[in-house]
Amino acid sequence: MAKNRIGIDVGGTNIKVALVSKSGEIIYSNSIPTRSEMGYEYTVNNMKQAISTLMEETKSTKNDIEGIGFGFPGQVDYKTGMVKNLPNIPGWVNVPIAEIIEKEFGITTKIDNDVRCAALGELKYGAGKGCENLICITVGTGIGSGIILNGKLVRGASNAAGEIGHIKLFAQGDKLCGCGDYGCLEAYVSGPSIVEMANNYLKGGKSTKYREMANGGEITPFIVAQAALQGDVVAKSIYTIMGEYLGLGLASVVNLLNPEKIIIGGGVAGCGDLLLNPLKETLMKRAMKVSADAVEIVPAQLGNTAGVIGSSLLIES
Numbered sequence: 001m002a003k004n005r006i007g008i009d010v011g012g013t014n015i016k017v018a019l020v021s022k023s024g025e026i027i028y029s030n031s032i033p034t035r036s037e038m039g040y041e042y043t044v045n046n047m048k049q050a051i052s053t054l055m056e057e058t059k060s061t062k063n064d065i066e067g068i069g070f071g072f073p074g075q076v077d078y079k080t081g082m083v084k085n086l087p088n089i090p091g092w093v094n095v096p097i098a099e100i101i102e103k104e105f106g107i108t109t110k111i112d113n114d115v116r117c118a119a120l121g122e123l124k125y126g127a128g129k130g131c132e133n134l135i136c137i138t139v140g141t142g143i144g145s146g147i148i149l150n151g152k153l154v155r156g157a158s159n160a161a162g163e164i165g166h167i168k169l170f171a172q173g174d175k176l177c178g179c180g181d182y183g184c185l186e187a188y189v190s191g192p193s194i195v196e197m198a199n200n201y202l203k204g205g206k207s208t209k210y211r212e213m214a215n216g217g218e219i220t221p222f223i224v225a226q227a228a229l230q231g232d233v234v235a236k237s238i239y240t241i242m243g244e245y246l247g248l249g250l251a252s253v254v255n256l257l258n259p260e261k262i263i264i265g266g267g268v269a270g271c272g273d274l275l276l277n278p279l280k281e282t283l284m285k286r287a288m289k290v291s292a293d294a295v296e297i298v299p300a301q302l303g304n305t306a307g308v309i310g311s312s313l314l315i316e317s
Helices: 040-057 097-105 114-125 191-203 209-214 221-229 233-257 267-271 273-286 303-312
Strands: 004-010 014-020 026-033 065-072 075-077 082-085 093-095 109-113 134-139 143-149 261-265 296-299
Touching (some): 004 040, 004 303, 040 097, 075 109, 109 114, 114 261, 134 233, 191 267, 233 261, 233 273, 261 273, 267 273, 273 296
Parallel strands (some): 004 065, 134 261
Antiparallel strands (some): 014 026, 134 143
16 A cells, blocks of 8 residues: 655744645645744654644554655755754754654654755646656745756755855845845845835835735735735836846756746745746746747646645655
8 A cells, every 4th residue: 555655844933744645635734833932842842743643633653654754944954864054943953853753753754945845746746747857936035946857856965956046146236135145136036125125116205005005014025916916006017027037037047957847936926927927028038049948937836735745755756
């Protein structure tokens, strides 16, 4: 009988835990708060508890489960199963999580970066089905990516491959990126840059729907997206600029890797064609024709389940 796997998607706010079948179906899922302020040991204990609960509720023994996979938002060492550093979850520095979980449950455990896990999920069960060469990108607070070449996940010499957000758009650049350098794609295309641009338009005296929608509160990427979808001219122009920047950055990626598909997901991509159309247009203009003609830009299909489904696949990647 085909064994099930456990996939765990670790986020700054919540941790999703799921039992996933060999055919990619979610049999059981649950979510627990991360509570990073309590320290990593507290979170690890909560993860153990969540795995135990999953096994009890699905009447699974360790012999029924082929493997446990974790997707983490940050730097991890896939080979040693060590979490190196999670920028948005303080306290997780050099934590040997795979070893801790294996010791507790006696089940093979693998870890990887969360966006790489999402790429695996999309490749096998989502928008990338049938592809050999694809790039999966999430655009949210930052830009993450997973690269699949010849059907295999690319990890790189220090497990850091796929930092598309730090492709340089400008030699000098006027925006400082979180990585400490100037001119990075991520500094121009992300949730924070949408908010910054939205506020700059307001300072310039533009009247906008998103100001009304914020109703005196903070302007968020979600509010700007809603305003754009409702036809607000200023909000739409913000997404056009974002799409153009993203298209420019991805032109370099397409020229370098010649993928069949680029799958776009993450919160900022929730605007659909408002972002994807200017992205495609810029990409077609700026990438080399032979590579541009071969690539299709598509929205991600698995949504919030990409992380747990993809991490459950680490056992075979």
